[in-house]
Structure formats: C-alpha cells, structure tokens
C-alpha cells in the first residue's frame with residue numbers, strides 16, 4: 370500500500386515497522402470532599418513538578434544529541450508549565466468545582482489546545498501539539514502510568530510508527546539505530562521535525578490513522594523526499610528504493626562537501642546564501658547548512674509566543690545573541706510583521722473587514738509608535754554587538770521608508786543622549802512584497818540600503834489570491850511571467866541605484882527557480898537552512914550566461930514553471 374503524507378525530515382529508509390503504543394489515559398470525573406482539596410492540589414503540584422524535572426532531563430538529552438546546536442527549543446515547554454491559564458486555572462477548578470486533579474487538568478488542557486487549534490498559523494498550531502505532549506506527561510505522572518519507551522528493546526533498523534513522536538523520542542532514535550519514523554500527526558515546524566532534520570532521521574507525518582493500520586514487523590519504506598510511505602512493497606519497489614537511497618546518500622555526501630565552498634556560478638559570479646529563521650534557536654541549523662548570514666529573522670514570532678509584548682531588554686538580549694552567534698556574518702532582523710494571518714495576544718488589533726489588506730506590519734507599527742520604537746531601540750542597541758541590519762516589511766511607498774528613517778533617527782538621538790552604544794551606520798532595508806512597492810522600486814531603493822523581495826506576499830497581492838486559500842491555489846502562480854517581470858524590474862531598479870537585492874520568499878528555496886533568479890541578477894538567496902546545499906549545488910553547476918538566456922524565456926512567457 371502506498372500512503373501520501375507530509376515530509377517532516379528528508380531522506381529514504383527501508384526497514385521493519387515497530388509500533389510505538391502509549392498507554393491510553395482515560396480520565397474520569399470524581400467529586401471530592403472539602404477536606405480532600407488540599408491533598409488533590411498537592412498531588413497536582415507534584416505531578417507538574419515531576420514533569421518539569423523530566424523536561425529538564427529531556428532538554429539535556431536533546432542538547433547532547435544535537436551538540437548544543439538547538440539548546441533553546443524546550444524553553445517553550447517549561448513556560449507552559451508555569452502558564453497561569455494551565456496551572457492556576459486547573460487549581461481553581463479543583464477548588465471551586467471540587468473535582469479530582471486529573472479531570473480538572475484535562476478540562477483546562479483541552480480548552481487551551483482548542484484555542485491553539487483555531488489559530489491560522491502553522492507554527493502556532495504546532496504549539497498545540499507541544500501543549501498536548503506536556504499534558505500527556507503531567508497526566509501520566511498524576512495517574513502514575515509508566516509509559517516510558519524501552520528503547521533497548523526496539524530492534525535496530527526499525528521504522529518507528531506512532532500516533533505522535535516527541536522531540537525526546539527523536540533523540541533516542543539515532544543511538545538506537547532507528548532508521549526513520551512515521552506519525553499520524555505533526556507538521557514541518559514541530560519541534561520533533563526540527564530535531565529530526567538536525568539529526569538527519571527521515572520522517573513523514575499526517576498519515577491520519579496510519580499507526581492504527583500499520584502492522585508490527587511489516588516491511589516499510591519511508592520516502593522523506595516525496596512524503597510517501599509504502600507498506601509491504603514488492604521486490605521491484607524495494608530494489609528501486611535501494612537505488613534511490615544510494616543516490617540520495619551520494620547526493621548528501623557531495624552536498625556536504627559543498628558546505629564550505631562559495632555559492633559561485635560556473636562562470637564565477639558569487640551569490641549570497643542566507644537563512645530564514647523564526648526563532649533564535651535555529652541559528653545552529655543555519656550554520657550547519659552553510660548559511661553565510663540570516664537574510665530574514667521573522668521577529669514577530671517573539672511576540673506571537675507571549676502574552677505581553679516582549680520588552681526592550683528581552684528583545685535586546687535575543688537580537689544580541691543571534692548577532693553574536695552569527696558573527697562575522699550579517700543578520701537581517703525584520704521588524705514585526707504582525708496582523709493578517711500572524712496574530713499575537715500581546716498586541717491587540719482592531720477587528721477589520723479585510724485584515725490581509727489592513728493594519729498589518731509597518732502600518733501597524735506606525736499606528737503603535739511606542740511598540741515600534743521599543744523594537745528599534747532594542748535592535749539599535751544589539752547592533753553594537755554584531756553585523757545587524759534592519760528590514761521593514763510591507764513597505765508600500767517611498768514615504769513610508771522616509772518615515773521609518775526619521776523614527777530610527779529619533780531613537781538614535783535618544784540612545785546617544787543616554788550614552789548607549791549602537792552602530793550609527795546601520796543599514797535599513799525594505800521588503801518588496803506589495804505590487805505598488807515593486808513598481809516604484811527605484812524610488813524605494815533611493816531610501817533603502819537594500820531590498821529584499823518577499824515573493825510569498827508579493828504573489829498573493831499581485832494575483833489577488835490569498836496565499837492560504839486552497840480554493841484559489843491555481844491563481845497563485847509563482848512562475849507566471851507577471852511575477853518574473855516584476856522580479857526582473859525590482860532587481861534592475863535597485864541595481865541602477867547601486868543597491869543589492871535578496872529574495873527571502875519560499876521561491877528562493879525552490880530548485881525550479883534557482884536558474885531563473887540567477888539569470889535575473891539576484892544577489893542573495895535567503896531560505897530555510899535545510900534547502901541551502903541543494904540550491905548551492907545548482908548555482909555551482911550553472912553559468913550566469915546560460916541562466917540569463919533561460920530567465921529571458923520565462924520573462925517573455927515562452928516558457929513556464
């Protein structure tokens with residue numbers, strides 16, 4: 370049988386299915402007497418405390434497994450264990466409704482998870498899974514269920530099949546020679562996926578009820594290139610996949626060799642290779658894949674993940690750490706791009722008819738000057754510690770850039786008066802993701818130190834097709850000549866003003882567009898780190914001369930992707 374799912378981590382594995390089953394946690398409501406409340410609260414607090422200790426151990430294991438590359442991704446778990454909504458509200462339910470701790474906790478947990486699930490943002494949806502994994506652990510401690518996996522008992526070379534795999538499980542896999550895993554749940558931005566990619570364990574998810582269908586010991590192929598899982602494959606399929614696995618391994622080997630080589634075309638033009646990150650902890654992966662800078666740090670994720678806006682000190686510490694870790698490479702931090710699909714409890718937005726075209730990104734920052742100035746202060750202060758550049762999202766016209774520079778100038782004067790150090794010559798760039806900005810790119814380039822094309826939004830606004838609405842997917846056409854012409858125009862307009870151009874939308878990581886973008890004269894590609902080696906390889910085997918001819922056909926519309 371062939372099943373189609375989502376790629377969590379690339380690679381190809383062939384092995385025997387091992388079904389990882391966890392104990393079912395059935396929760397019953399039990400009324401308690403007033404004199405039992407104290408004991409119930411104590412039981413609950415102990416379970417939370419035990420879970421906190423367990424999580425510290427897990428964090429330690431992950432750090433060791435990843436050689437401290439991603440040490441911070443568990444901070445979120447710990448925060449949930451201190452979360453008022455989860456902990457205090459459960460205690461209130463125990464006290465007020467006089468119910469057992471298991472029932473109160475599961476009620477509160479389900480409430481939070483369903484709130485998370487309503488959010489239209491993949492990264493935050495994944496946090497629902499984090500909360501539910503934590504909940505499972507607290508519940509196991511409360512109910513005294515021992516559902517620890519006995520890793521030594523799993524035959525080596527197995528393919529693990531489970532409803533859900535935790536990041537901690539993933540760290541055990543490498544040392545236990547587990548070849549791959551398949552889950553019913555989980556997305557690309559889950560911590561499990563991040564750890565699996567860092568450890569290079571192939572994984573595919575979202576096979577709905579696969580863990581219920583799969584049989585222990587059956588032959589299984591995990592194709593982490595195409596998100597495919599095959600059970601009981603015939604001999605020919607196994608042979609084909611063995612060949613494919615060899616090809617993949619050889620390719621990885623040769624890509625690894627490219628790590629320290631420049632992204633230079635066969636006729637000698639060097640392109641910038643930078644990484645996009647959402648959280649500071651991704652720096653390790655970025656460096657491990659040969660990123661020579663951060664081309665887009667989506668700073669809004671710091672806001673999305675907290676109840677109140679992070680203050681100047683908290684932001685400064687984060688930005689400084691990222692810059693220091695990336696030295697001597699540049700770090701482009703984008704000011705908050707909140708609004709539309711990226712919502713944060715920390716920043717209250719007015720209800721709007723059409724938020725995609727409403728008060729979002731820089732527009733919101735102009736409306737909330739204190740919020741913006743706090744971020745600019747934190748960024749400027751961090752610029753003293755590294756090679757930091759500021760990037761402004763959703764710029765629509767040149768006057769907005771002028772206004773941004775006036776605000777930055779004001780903040781600089783304040784910092785100077787206070788005697789705080791910053792880089793007075795800090796570069797400030799504009800994202801080109803609104804068609805009007807693209808058409809007036811020459812005017813914006815005059816006001817900006819660099820431009821970065823955000824194709825994800827640029828395409829949706831050019832075609833008036835919501836990037837998240839599958840009903841209009843067919844209109845959201847990346848390779849359309851309209852987009853090719855816009856990109857060409859923006860690059861030329863910026864170059865005429867001697868300003869560099871990068872591209873940080875998903876198109877930068879799509880091998881189908883590498884040659885075209887080279888031919889259009891792009892300076893820097895910025896993408897999710899894992900895609901860097903693949904794109905670099907294409908660049909190194911292509912000449913700019915041939916890329917130009919190739920790109921011209923797409924601009925003319927005589928070829929399409």
Ligand code: PEP
Nearest residue numbers: 802823824825826873874
């Ligand atoms: C883009 O729009 O291309 C972009 C990089 O920004 P985001 O995906 O964060 O909107």
Ligand code: MG
Nearest residue numbers: 802823825826
């Ligand atoms: Mg965008």
